[in-house]
Amino acid sequence: MKYFGTNGIRGIPNEDLTTELSMTVGKAVSTYFNSKTIAVAKDTRISGDMIMNAVISGVMSTGTDVKYLGILPTPGLQYYCKKHNLPGIMITASHNPPEYNGIKCIASDGTEISEESEKEIEDLIDSKKFKKVSWKSSGRLYPESNAIDEYINGIMSLVDVDKIRDRKFKVVIDTGNGAAYFTSPYLLSKYNCHIVSLNANPDGTFSSRNSEPKPENLGDLISLMRSGNFDIGIAHDGDADRCVFIDEHGNFIDGDKSLALIVKYTVKNGDTVVTPVSSSDALSDICAEKNAKLIKTRVGAPIVARTMIENMAVIGGEENGGIIYGKHQYCRDGAMTLSLMLNLLASEKKTLSQLLNDIPDYTIVKSSVERRRGWEEIRKDLIERIDKKIDETDGLKILEDEGWVLIRPSGTEKIIRIYAESKSRDKAAELSNKYKSLLNELI
Incomplete structure (x- = not known):
């Protein structure tokens, strides 16, 4: 892809993500959607107003109205799009550092658009064959104030609110100055949490x-x-589509373990679960235990979501704290994830650490190296140097005797990511160091 990465278009404003490009993207996206109205929201980044206004100007120049939802988690915009059958644009760079920003495109069913749709938008950006209207037909901007309550009420309808309220959970939440700065504390207050x-x-x-x-x-x-x-x-990333947990003793819970835990208490015999090849084998063990089908995909929440839709999966997600609950919507949702976890704690009447004792114990060590050569060249060199079985679903997943290592180029940064897993923490670290050294040598 020329402009789109794993999750939308990202860059540094006034460098590679310019206002000129942002306006052009707005024109292309609006031309592609060909909708009377597009919903727009943003996270808290300083450049958000600048990039958003450039995008909105492009959208309105095609004769399309804009419903502006304000600062909102990405899944909050996606829920609004799904409920009102409107396409959307989210201005966010998710977990990237504050100097970055980005543009995500949301389909009218609330999912991130497909790679095929992204390619069509890229073609429009390059060809500049945009819809154009007279001054009298230009789009208008309409603020929308009900999006937060609609989103929160939608989440609460899918859990046992009374049971959660009865527990009066004592919760610490870190929203990281991001898009959930209001919504998640507001949701927790509705659950009667301290x-x-x-x-x-x-x-x-x-x-x-x-x-x-x-x-x-x-x-x-x-x-x-x-x-x-x-x-x-509880902690979120910048646009709150992800959620990670700390147990009652202050231990950080890896995203693969929280995913496995929620899957364990959500799926039933015959259900389907979808996850990328980067996810822990703990999920494979859980699905085998519950007699659920596990489908592994390339990395990327939109890919997981669309595979879930195609296979009518009840739940899916990634090892980074991004969980997709099909009964709610087909996208990662941090507020839905925290609600599922509180619902689980309330129902089982156990602590988080007690529940995690029943999850298979694997360790994933993550690292990265700077990508200073083309991925295809690096990939070919790696294949020549590796004598193990390789899964090429996404990047290269090397199946070692005591675990596996996934090497793939990031879709959002100029780095190559390394995931190494084993039941032994030391072995996972050893595998990570082995392939990081190999990559540095090749690069």
């Missing part, structure tokens, strides 16, 4: 912590969980 919030103010520089909810970025949340008497800690 809430301590961290970084629940919109700050486009993410001055409190890096946007990606990794252990090294959640020191304050982890420290608070260890020092207080809390039931669970």
